[in-house]
Amino acid sequence: MNTPLVVDALGLPLDQPVLVFTIAMAIFLIGPLLVKRLGQPGIVGIVIFGAAIGPGALELVEHSDAIVLLGEVGLIYLLFTVGLEVDIQGFKEAPENAALFGLASFFIPFIVGTIATYTLLFPDNLWAALLLSSVFASHTLLAYPIVNRLGVTKNRAVTAVFGGILFTDTLALVVLAIVSGAVEGELTVWLFAQVFLALVVLFGAAWFVIPPLSRWFFQSFSEESYFEFLFVMVAIFAAASLAEILELAPILGAFVAGIALNQLIPEGGTLMNRVEFVGNAFFIPFFLLHVGMLVDPSVILDGPETLQITALIVVVMVVTKGGAAWLVATVQGYTANERDVIFGLSVGQAAAALAITLIGFEAGLFGSEVLNAVVLMLLITALISPWLTERAATSLALEREVGEGDDSAKDPNILLPLSRNAELQQRLLELAFVIKGERGSSPVHVMTVVQPSDDQTTETEVARVNDELEELAAAGSAAEVPIETETRVNHNVASGIVQGSVEIEANQIIMGWDAASTFRHRIFGSIIDQVLKRTTLPVLISRLGHPINTTKRIFVVVPIGADHHEGFYEAVHIVKRIAASLGAELHVIVVEGSAHQFEQLFELVEEDATAEFTELGDWGQLLPTLESESEDDDLIVTISPRRGDVGWHNELEDLPARLAEMPPESFITIHPRQGEPEYDRQYLRLK
Numbered sequence: 001m002n003t004p005l006v007v008d009a010l011g012l013p014l015d016q017p018v019l020v021f022t023i024a025m026a027i028f029l030i031g032p033l034l035v036k037r038l039g040q041p042g043i044v045g046i047v048i049f050g051a052a053i054g055p056g057a058l059e060l061v062e063h064s065d066a067i068v069l070l071g072e073v074g075l076i077y078l079l080f081t082v083g084l085e086v087d088i089q090g091f092k093e094a095p096e097n098a099a100l101f102g103l104a105s106f107f108i109p110f111i112v113g114t115i116a117t118y119t120l121l122f123p124d125n126l127w128a129a130l131l132l133s134s135v136f137a138s139h140t141l142l143a144y145p146i147v148n149r150l151g152v153t154k155n156r157a158v159t160a161v162f163g164g165i166l167f168t169d170t171l172a173l174v175v176l177a178i179v180s181g182a183v184e185g186e187l188t189v190w191l192f193a194q195v196f197l198a199l200v201v202l203f204g205a206a207w208f209v210i211p212p213l214s215r216w217f218f219q220s221f222s223e224e225s226y227f228e229f230l231f232v233m234v235a236i237f238a239a240a241s242l243a244e245i246l247e248l249a250p251i252l253g254a255f256v257a258g259i260a261l262n263q264l265i266p267e268g269g270t271l272m273n274r275v276e277f278v279g280n281a282f283f284i285p286f287f288l289l290h291v292g293m294l295v296d297p298s299v300i301l302d303g304p305e306t307l308q309i310t311a312l313i314v315v316v317m318v319v320t321k322g323g324a325a326w327l328v329a330t331v332q333g334y335t336a337n338e339r340d341v342i343f344g345l346s347v348g349q350a351a352a353a354l355a356i357t358l359i360g361f362e363a364g365l366f367g368s369e370v371l372n373a374v375v376l377m378l379l380i381t382a383l384i385s386p387w388l389t390e391r392a393a394t395s396l397a398l399e400r401e402v403g404e405g406d407d408s409a410k411d412p413n414i415l416l417p418l419s420r421n422a423e424l425q426q427r428l429l430e431l432a433f434v435i436k437g438e439r440g441s442s443p444v445h446v447m448t449v450v451q452p453s454d455d456q457t458t459e460t461e462v463a464r465v466n467d468e469l470e471e472l473a474a475a476g477s478a479a480e481v482p483i484e485t486e487t488r489v490n491h492n493v494a495s496g497i498v499q500g501s502v503e504i505e506a507n508q509i510i511m512g513w514d515a516a517s518t519f520r521h522r523i524f525g526s527i528i529d530q531v532l533k534r535t536t537l538p539v540l541i542s543r544l545g546h547p548i549n550t551t552k553r554i555f556v557v558v559p560i561g562a563d564h565h566e567g568f569y570e571a572v573h574i575v576k577r578i579a580a581s582l583g584a585e586l587h588v589i590v591v592e593g594s595a596h597q598f599e600q601l602f603e604l605v606e607e608d609a610t611a612e613f614t615e616l617g618d619w620g621q622l623l624p625t626l627e628s629e630s631e632d633d634d635l636i637v638t639i640s641p642r643r644g645d646v647g648w649h650n651e652l653e654d655l656p657a658r659l660a661e662m663p664p665e666s667f668i669t670i671h672p673r674q675g676e677p678e679y680d681r682q683y684l685r686l687k
Contacts, residue, residue, distance in 0.1 A: 013055065047288050071287050078279070082162055101328045102164030105168055105325075109321060127183060141348060156338070211260055266433075292382070310377055324346070345389055428510060429472065444484070509540070551633060563647075566680065567676070655669075
């Protein structure tokens with residue numbers, strides 16, 4: 001054995017790609033598990049291990065270009081997922097919440113920080129004081145994985161923080177551009193115009209190019225789900241690259257791309273879970289490892305100056321970020337837990353702050369002691385931000401869960417019967433995921449009923465159906481919603497479906513319709529009409545001409561009298577659940593009734609969704625209205641009581657066939673629950 005080669009192979013710091021990658025994977029696994037046993041958030045473990053093995057401590061692993069690259073990619077991916085989780089409907093309804101937080105969280109630390117650093121650190125250099133203050137006036141959502149895991153990303157305060165990053169980071173970059181221009185002697189009106197134009201180009205490209213291109217791609221390649229994920233990756237890094245070309249931060253481009261794709265990647269769907277899985281398991285941990293390896297603990301021994309600067313930065317930042325959180329919470333009427341979550345999220349700092357500091361260092365505005373102080377600040381905030389957020393978000397999640405009531409309202413047990421020739425089965429499964437939402441734990445039951453013939457033929461058919469169902473379940477398993485498959489043998493298909501719904505205690509039945517098997521005196525055809533007669537459960541008859549995630553608007557047809565049906569509020573909840581998951585706007589059309597009355601009734605039902613209400617004087621106006629207003633990416637939902645129920649109208653009999661001929665070719669007919677007048681109460685805000 002060649003000993004020198006062995007020594008070289010095991011020499012420190014390690015730089016062999018496979019070995020370094022193995023160590024990184026081990027840290028991603030072991031780090032969170034260890035620190036969780038100590039009551040700390042898991043992401044802290046990755047940062048600590050990164051600091052321990054990095055060049056500033058044990059020097060076990062080289063901080064190579066590969067780790068730097070993956071770390072920067074992880075930060076970009078993190079900001080994309082933040083944009084993806086922003087509650088767009090909540091942001092549209094109250095953009096002032098995000099603006100108030102963003103401006104307060106930037107200007108309070110920036111103004112106080114400028115005064116403090118100018119007085120104590122840079123008495124002769126205002127530009128240095130301004131640039132350093134912009135570093136800790138911005139923030140990086142280090143603790144995002146925590147609020148995502150605890151399911152509070154749609155909370156009003158968390159949404160304000162997510163939206164506020166548009167203001168804090170944009171303003172920090174504007175300050176960077178101004179200071180850089182001033183130092184180089186180019187502080188002119190044209191500099192301000194360049195920054196403004198760059199922002200306009202970035203936001204315009206993201207919001208006017210990505211959504212239509214994404215809709216086209218998802219509609220054209222919806223069956224190849226890994227292509228969808230690769231398309232999302234291209235969109236993320238194309239937007240980040242555009243931002244870099246425009247001399248803006250790539251993270252800003254990624255964040256804007258997340259907002260642009262927000263309504264095209266629904267919660268609970270297969271694509272969303274792939275995005276989150278890859279980020280949480282790979283990219284974001286590499287970013288945290290990169291941050292940890294930037295830390296140089298030896299700066300503590302360099303003398304008191306570095307520690308004094310660190311103390312000043314940390315104290316000013318923590319106090320002013322806390323003050324901004326308190327001010328916003330007081331003005332907006334947030335709870336104590338919401339205030340603490342705002343504080344925990346906004347106090348985090350990472351590579352964005354370091355990037356600005358490095359530019360200041362290279363420009364001669366900062367000395368090495370300031371650079372070291374900022375790096376040390378990264379470690380401190382990487383520890384306290386997750387710690388604060390974990391505690392506040394946990395309390396916020398428990399606070400939210402107290403009043404949720406019956407779990408079936410939030411997590412329905414769905415039966416999805418599929419025929420042998422069912423069209424677009426994957427789209428029906430995605431609809432079930434959308435209705436269940438991202439926190440569903442009860443399974444989606446996928447069933448096919450086989451009609452028996454001779455023994456050998458029946459056995460062969462059952463085996464074939466079993467294989468098909470297993471393939472469908474495997475394709476949908478990435479959504480992390482349990483899927484149970486079953487093949488039944490029954491001479492009467494409708495009887496087998498209804499019996500199955502009873503045995504699994506289903507809350508809803510979703511069925512697909514191919515619009516080709518309708519017989520006279522039947523709305524949907526033999527099997528579906530029989531199911532409607534034999535079950536009292538809510539039944540959703542669906543024909544989806546486009547992938548559900550590309551839906552822009554949902555037109556809801558409500559006939560007069562439907563509000564007196566015992567299952568009306570549950571049906572409204574299903575509609576609002578779909579809209580909330582897709583981020584789509586509701587356009588409610590009330591036929592022969594009062595729009596104002598139904599607006600009040602919809603408002604009583606849980607789930608927040610933006611809705612507009614119009615009324616039509618007679619049924620003859622319905623189809624012309626839908627034909628003139630609906631587009632290819634819209635979904636039409638009809639709340640249709642069963643024949644003879646309260647709210648039934650003869651015009652509903654031919655409506656599905658008419659809707660199938662319209663351009664969207666996508667509609668859902670909801671037949672509400674029968675015979676359980678008390679069941680609806682769990683869906684109301686006031687009980």
